[in-house]
Amino acid sequence: MKIAVCIKRVPDSETRVKIAADGKSLDEAGVKFILNPYDEFAVEEALQRKEQAGSGEVVVIALGPAAAQETIRTALAMGADRGTLLQADRIPADGLAAATALAAELKGGGYDLILFGKMAIDDYNHQVGPMVAELLDLPCVTTVAHLEIEGGKGVAEREIEGGLEVVEFPLPAVLTTDKGLNEPRYPALKGIMAAKKKPLDVKPAALGAGRMEVVAMTPPPDRKEGKIVGEGGAAVAELVRLLREEAKVL
Amino acid sequence: MLAVLEQRDGALRKVSHEVVTGARRLADALGGSVDALLLAAGGVKGADQLGRFGADKVITLTNAAFGMYAPEGYARVIAERAATGGYRAVVFAASATGKDLAPRVAARLGCALAQDVTDVGVEAGAVVVTRPVYAGKALLTLKLAGTPALVSLRPNVFTPVERPRAGVVESAAVDGSAGRVVVQRIRAADAGALDVAEAPIVVSGGRGLKEPANFKVLEELAAAFAGRAAVGASRAVVDAGWRPHADQVGQTGKTVSPTLYVAVGISGAIQHLAGMRTSKVIVAINKDKDAPIFKVADYGIVGDLFEVVPKLTEEIKKLHG
Structure with missing residues (x-):
């Protein structure tokens, strides 16, 4: 089985967000970057599928700055075979521009599966995977939480409001992974050492023109100072009164 | 504006009122009308109520394969409609279905998509949206170039507002299959249980x-x-x-x-x-x-x-x- 996994370097979820001087982006000074947590499910799934098949190759592809080579090394340390960085100083706000660059790299690669995390925890764009599928004319299932593959067919389950959708699709296909699909492994020391020697290509990303302009990045509006209504059960009546008369939500 | 609505088991989903409300807001700012679009196997219960929330026209496109969500079939029909209808914006719900469908349509049209937005407006004729990033620790304001601009609206944010319009109801059959990706069934959680993403x-x-x-x-x-x-x-x-x-x-x-x-x-x-x-x-x-x-x-x-x-x-x- 030949599997591609598209990954992204993102700020750690604990990052304190400071807006850069341009008023449009994150001030990256002192920010710790990690492999996007949803992409870890994609890497793990690829590794398990290859292990079950007994042969194959797992290729990780990242779009991002030179520093994203570290992120690729993390996936290689988990067990992926080789990596490619499509280098771009800035990842465009326009998801379709990113998808176009990735699709150009993936095209003709002969992959049985192309995996993405369901979204990145920095921009929450939630679109690049299914866009790549459309650009390559491949079947796609998003936010996969359970997966079975047999022969050239797969059955995936994805969470929808009030239930699970059971979806059938033929291979090759593009899938985006959700929490619950598997438990991503931690890279072992041996894997980390081996990763240093695995091949990692770097080439410029073919991004094209973006269709989206960042006007501003702003802090979220402060929630107005809340109040402690009181302590214990005695405060409940007053809480209900405030919810009715002040907040008007009951 | 094209408002892409959702049905399940032939009944309109509540989030559809929010989508019409968001589309109406854009239509009023740009000076246009709202076409509400439904894909279904037959008539959709509640479609005739959409005029109340600002739909000028409600179009139900029917196909035996469209009873359940059909990712490729839906994307094809919506992209065709959006490409030929002269729409300035296409508005989806950022629901499980909408978030899956909107990128497919955007890629087919070669248009920009902003998902899960909490505000939409118009500045100098362009669609401008606000969306939370970095786990809600910042808000991004984005201007979408090109036509149509695609947006999906975070559920429960666009409170439905009554702005009565004609709400003319039309229905037509469309050809084509569900596509290669087929939803076999929905394994429902407890019957009648509300989903946390949609509960008031x-x-x-x-x-x-x-x-x-x-x-x-x-x-x-x-x-x-x-x-x-x-x-x-x-x-x-x-x-x-x-x-x-x-x-x-x-x-x-x-x-x-x-x-x-x-x-x-x-x-x-x-x-x-x-x-x-x-x-x-x-x-x-x-x-x-x-x-x-x-x-x-x-x-x-x-x-x-x-x-x-x-x-x-x-x-x-x-x-x-």
Whole structure:
């Protein structure tokens, strides 16, 4: 089985967000970057599928700055075979521009599966995977939480409001992974050492023109100072009164 | 504007009213009309009510393969319609279906897509949106170039507003198959149970509940809201296996924006706040007066949840008498 996994370097979820001087982006000074947590499910799934098949190759592809080579090394340390960085100083706000660059790299690669995390925890764009599928004319299932593959067919389950959708699709296909699909492994020391020697290509990303302009990045509006209504059960009546008369939500 | 609506089992989904409301707002700013589009196997219950929320026209396109969501079939039909209809914007719901469908349509049209937006407007003739990034720790304002601009709206944010229009109802059959990706069936959660992402009231519990069986006190509180509330959970209790992942609110769970969010025994880790900070009113009940959840809560009660929550349930029951 030949599997591609598209990954992204993102700020750690604990990052304190400071807006850069341009008023449009994150001030990256002192920010710790990690492999996007949803992409870890994609890497793990690829590794398990290859292990079950007994042969194959797992290729990780990242779009991002030179520093994203570290992120690729993390996936290689988990067990992926080789990596490619499509280098771009800035990842465009326009998801379709990113998808176009990735699709150009993936095209003709002969992959049985192309995996993405369901979204990145920095921009929450939630679109690049299914866009790549459309650009390559491949079947796609998003936010996969359970997966079975047999022969050239797969059955995936994805969470929808009030239930699970059971979806059938033929291979090759593009899938985006959700929490619950598997438990991503931690890279072992041996894997980390081996990763240093695995091949990692770097080439410029073919991004094209973006269709989206960042006007501003702003802090979220402060929630107005809340109040402690009181302590214990005695405060409940007053809480209900405030919810009715002040907040008007009951 | 083209408003792409959703149905399940032949009935309009509630989020559709919000999509029409958002599309109407854009139409009023740009000076245009709203076509509401439904894909279904037959007639859709509730479609004739959409004029109330600002739809000039309601178009139901029917195909035997479109009863359930058909990702490729839907994307093809919507992209064709959007390409030939002269629309300035196409508005989706940022629901499980909308978030899957909108990127497919955007890629087919070669157009920009902003997902899960919390505000839409028009500046100098261009569609401008606001969307939370970095787990809600910042907001991004984006201008979408090109036509049509695609947006999906975060559920529960665009409160439906009545702006009556003609709401002319049309229906036509469309050709084609569901495509290669086929939804076989929906495994439903408890019948009638509201999803946390869509419920107007969410009552969430965390580690403070101490053990899984104690979620009963939250289920009773939710039940007191007479079918308007769902029970959510923090990551800690989902990871511990106390509650299903479908109920998880937060960065690796669902993003919710209910009218009322009640956080019970939840300390308020940043990952949890990411999933609920756009709620309209937040109530926190926690033993620890220094818990970070009190920093985002509008109203807090410091105390033992096992004493406070049953009292609250009683009071709510009285209101619904």
